[in-house]
Amino acid sequence: MILTTIKRIIKSGWKSFWRNNGLAVATIFIIVMIISLINGLFIFQAATDFLVSNLQEKADVSIYFNENISEAEILEVKKEINAVEGVNSIEYISREMASEKFVEKYKESQILMEALEIVEDDPFLASLNVKMAEASDYAVLNGFLEEKFSEKIYKINYFENKEVIESIFSISSDVKRFTFVFSLFLAVLGILVAFNTIRLTIYTLKEEIEIQRLVGASNWFIRGPFVVQGIIAGIFATMISLLIFIVSFYFLNPQLKNLFLGFDFFGYFVNNFLFILLIGLVCGISIGVISSLIAMRKYLKI
Amino acid sequence: MIKFQNVTKIYPYPKVAALRNVSFNVEKGEFVSIIGKSGAGKTTLFKLILGEEIPTEGTLFFKEINIPEINKSNLYKLRQQIGIVFQDYRLIPSKTAYENIAYALEVIGADDEEIKRDVSKVLEITNLTERAESFPDGLSCGEKQRVAIARALIHRPDFIIADEPTGNLDPLNTQEVIQTLVKINELGTTIILVTHNKEIINILGRRVITLEEGKIIRDEERGRFIL
Ligand SMILES: Nc1ncnc2c1ncn2[C@@H]1O[C@H](COP(=O)(O)OP(=O)(O)OP(=O)(O)O)[C@@H](O)[C@H]1O
Numbered sequence: 001m002i003l004t005t006i007k008r009i010i011k012s013g014w015k016s017f018w019r020n021n022g023l024a025v026a027t028i029f030i031i032v033m034i035i036s037l038i039n040g041l042f043i044f045q046a047a048t049d050f051l052v053s054n055l056q057e058k059a060d061v062s063i064y065f066n067e068n069i070s071e072a073e074i075l076e077v078k079k080e081i082n083a084v085e086g087v088n089s090i091e092y093i094s095r096e097m098a099s100e101k102f103v104e105k106y107k108e109s110q111i112l113m114e115a116l117e118i119v120e121d122d123p124f125l126a127s128l129n130v131k132m133a134e135a136s137d138y139a140v141l142n143g144f145l146e147e148k149f150s151e152k153i154y155k156i157n158y159f160e161n162k163e164v165i166e167s168i169f170s171i172s173s174d175v176k177r178f179t180f181v182f183s184l185f186l187a188v189l190g191i192l193v194a195f196n197t198i199r200l201t202i203y204t205l206k207e208e209i210e211i212q213r214l215v216g217a218s219n220w221f222i223r224g225p226f227v228v229q230g231i232i233a234g235i236f237a238t239m240i241s242l243l244i245f246i247v248s249f250y251f252l253n254p255q256l257k258n259l260f261l262g263f264d265f266f267g268y269f270v271n272n273f274l275f276i277l278l279i280g281l282v283c284g285i286s287i288g289v290i291s292s293l294i295a296m297r298k299y300l301k302i
Numbered sequence: 303m304i305k306f307q308n309v310t311k312i313y314p315y316p317k318v319a320a321l322r323n324v325s326f327n328v329e330k331g332e333f334v335s336i337i338g339k340s341g342a343g344k345t346t347l348f349k350l351i352l353g354e355e356i357p358t359e360g361t362l363f364f365k366e367i368n369i370p371e372i373n374k375s376n377l378y379k380l381r382q383q384i385g386i387v388f389q390d391y392r393l394i395p396s397k398t399a400y401e402n403i404a405y406a407l408e409v410i411g412a413d414d415e416e417i418k419r420d421v422s423k424v425l426e427i428t429n430l431t432e433r434a435e436s437f438p439d440g441l442s443c444g445e446k447q448r449v450a451i452a453r454a455l456i457h458r459p460d461f462i463i464a465d466e467p468t469g470n471l472d473p474l475n476t477q478e479v480i481q482t483l484v485k486i487n488e489l490g491t492t493i494i495l496v497t498h499n500k501e502i503i504n505i506l507g508r509r510v511i512t513l514e515e516g517k518i519i520r521d522e523e524r525g526r527f528i529l
C-alpha cells in the first residue's frame with residue numbers, strides 16, 4: 001500500500017507538472033538563473049585564479065651588477081638571496097646570455113643590430129632575475145639588497161616595475177574579494193526571488209490544497225506531488241542552464257580566452273562537467289523542494 | 303455516531319454567533335435531515351464535524367473521538383471515514399471529474415484496479431461518463447454537484463454528511479440522489495442531510511432537526527418542513 005501511494009504521488013506530481021504550467025515555467029526560469037549564476041561564479045573564480053597566477057608569474061625583479069663583479073661573486077649573492085624568505089626562483093643571466101637574448105629578440109630590427117655593432121663596450125650587464133611569492137616580499141628583498149650589496153649592484157629594475165607589480169597583486173586580490181561578496185549577494189537575492197515566485201504560485205493553489213485536506217488526504221499525500229514537481233523543475237533547470245553554458249562557451253571561447261590570458265573556458269567546463277552538473281542538481285532540486293514545502297505550510301492548517 | 307454537547311460557535315471575525323448551545327445525538331443507521339433558514343448555522347455544524355472549525359464552547363464526538371482534540375496533522379484519519387458533499391462542491395480545479403472522484407479512493411490507499419472499476423461504475427450511475435475528462439470549470443452546476451456526490455459515496459463511508467446536495471439538480475436527478483441515499487442508508491450508512499427542499503422532507507418521513515439563529519428549535523421523529 002505504501003508502494004501504491006508513492007507511485008501515485010509520483011504520477012500525480014508528474015501530471016501536475018505538465019498541467020500547472022505557471023508553476024513549472026516560473027520555477028524553472030528562476031532556478032535556471034540561480035544555477036547559472038552559481039556555476040558561472042564557480043567558473044569565473046577558476047578563471048581569475050588562473051589570471052592571477054599568470055600575472056604573478058610575470059611579476060619579477062632584475063638585479064643588474066656592476067661590470068667589475070665576477071660571475072663567482074654574483075653566484076655568491078644568489079646563494080644569499082636564496083635564503084631570503086618568500087623567494088620563488090632565481091635565475092642567473094650572464095652578459096653573454098643577455099646579449100644573446102637581445103639579439104634573439106631584436107634580430108629583425110636592422111637599426112638596433114647596427115647600433116649594437118657600433119657600440120664598443122659590451123653594453124650588457126650580468127643580472128639575477130628573482131621571482132617572489134607575494135607582492136609585499138619585493139620590499140623585503142629590496143631592503144636586504146640595499147643593506148648588504150648596494151656597492152655591487154648597478155641598479156634594481158624593481159624601481160621601474162614597482163608600481164606595476166604592486167597594482168597587479170592588489171587588483172587580483174581585490175577582484176577575488178569582490179567576486180566572492182558579489183556572488184554571495186546575488187545568490188541570496190536569487191534564492192529570495194525563487195522563494196517568492198514559488199510562494200505566489202502556490203498561493204493560487206491554496207483552494208486546491210485545502211480541498212485535498214478536507215476530503216481526507218494526509219499532509220504527505222498533499223506535499224508529495226509538490227516535492228516531485230520541485231525535483232522535476234530542478235532537473236529541467238539544470239539541463240537548461242548547462243545547455244546555455246555549453247553553447248555560449250563553445251561560441252565565445254576564443255574571445256574569452258583572449259580576455260583571460262588563455263584560460264580555456266570550454267575545456268574547463270568539459271573537464272569539470274560532473275561537478276558542475278552536481279552543483280546544479282543539488283541547488284536546483286533543493287530550491288524547488290524546500291521553497292514549495294515552506295510555501296504550502298500554512299495551507300495545510302485547515 | 304455523532305454527539306454534540308452544548309456546542310457554541312462564535313466566529314471571531316466578523317463576530318457572529320453561528321451556533322448557540324447546540325446538543326443532539328445521531329445514532330448509527332439514522333437518516334437525519336437538518337433544515338433552517340439561510341444563516342441558521344447548518345454549514346457550521348458540518349465544519350465542526352470535519353474539524354475545519356473548533357467550537358468556542360462545548361464539544362462534539364464522532365464514535366467516542368473528541369473531534370476538537372484531534373491533532374491537525376491527524377484530522378485526515380477522521381475525514382477518510384466520512385463522506386462529505388459540500389454546499390459549494392469543493393472540487394479540485396486542476397483535476398478532471400474522473401480524478402476528483404478517484405481522489406477519495408487514492409487517499410485511503412485503494413489499489414488501481416479497484417479505483418478504475420468503481421469510478422467507472424459511479425460515473426455511469428451519475429450519468430457523467432461523457433464528462434469524465436472534463437475539468438470542474440467546464441461542468442454545469444448540476445454536473446459538479448453530481449461529481450461531488452459521487453466523490454462522497456465512492457469509498458463507501460459509514461457516515462455521510464451532505465450539505466444541500468440537490469440544490470442544483472432537476473426534479474428527476476433530485477429523486478435519484480435521494481433514492482440512492484435512502485438505499486445506502488438501508489444498508490447501514492448513517493446520513494445527515496441539509497436541505498431546503500420541502501418535498502424531500504415529506505417523502506423521507508424521517509427525523510428532522512430545525513435550526514433557527516444557531517439554536518435547535520425542533521427535533522422530531524417523522525418531522526415536518528416548518529421554517
Ligand atoms: N468564516 C466565517 N466568519 C464569520 N462568520 C461566518 C463565517 N462562516 C459563516 N459565518 C456566519 O455564521 C452564520 C451561519 O453560517 P452558516 O454557513 O452555518 O449558515 P447556513 O445555515 O449554512 O446558511 P445557508 O443555508 O445559506 O448555507 C451566518 O450568519 C454566517 O454569516
Ligand SMILES: [Mg+2]
Nearest residue numbers: 344345389465
Ligand atoms: Mg450552508
